[in-house]
Amino acid sequence: MSLPTKPQPTSRRREQQRAVETRLTILKAALPEFADKGFDAASLRTIAERTGLQHPLITYHYRTKEILWKAVAEHVFNLIVELWDEGVPADTKMAPIERVREEYKAFFKVTLDFPDLHHFILRESHSGNPRMAWLAENLLKPLMSRLLPQIEAAQASGDLPPGDPVLLHYMLIGMTTVLSSLGADMSATSGRSPENPAVVANYWALLETVIFNKASGHRGQ
Template identity: 55%
Template structure:
């Protein structure tokens, strides 16, 4: 008679363990997205972990299990947002986008713009911290923004050397671009009232960013997605 061998307990447990890990990751992402929205709306002092839990229909202790304090949660939320942006930048490089500084800058600011359109709370979340001089602003500048600037500023400088961008301090160019990427999330409600145009309308979004690109970078053939030549 053929002997039936039972699967090892460790093997049975692995799929369940992976499923639990995936659920934990998804829960943390949901918490961080809800935290950005709460901090964007109420600021750090006005926001509460209980209110974030209410947004998700979760029990308050579940959030403190993952993030022990509001400050830790705020920092994790900031890192979460910028990690998504950096990941999209890296995917663009891997996809073979034209490596010239101007083309890279065009793509990377486009990525930032698309993120703020899809998640307008992000800009408001960051803006809240500029209203007061607080330790979170210094932390995010050093821990999160500095690595991004070390990536962008050399590209701006190189494009300036090639005569493709205005000869100004690169940091001024960067913050001009940040303000342009945030225009729809910042002024969308006002624009809706004054003109009837919706900042959530894909046609409005495309028209606005096409205007920015043509004004700043010039017209680009093939939608800015030139591939590297073999």
């Protein structure tokens, strides 16, 4: 009687890669589902329909809806951190204002790649919501703790206006999410689509002029 053959390393790697791709497919489908309907109304079966996968495969990778919701949030915020680590490494010699610019530019890019992120968070932004508390503690506060020292240093050097750095942070968050949060409004009223690369480039150039170039003393340049 022959013994069963063990899976070969190449076969295991293919299985692992398929699992990674399946989880990514699920996360990408879950983000708009949660953004459109909110956590309570979102359905794992609808997410399965969005992906073309069987419902049991969704629950195999993400046992509950709450686990999936948290995984979606972690996935997007991890991408922001990865962009930061690439563009603004810990040992960088960049001036604080340049670090601030690159870090919010990375956030801007991720909001364009994941336009549902704004509404995903907004759906949970009400008092007493445990998911908002989890999001704040695990993702939003660590993100802000990295940004605030750079904002304060840029303020100290006169490259950003004085004032509460937390409020300045949220002002910059608001400005960098406009194309995703108000994209439909913009398209309907002006025909300017946030999916148009020229609109994106123009918007970022305006943001740099208003916040970074003017604050850095480059008026008129």
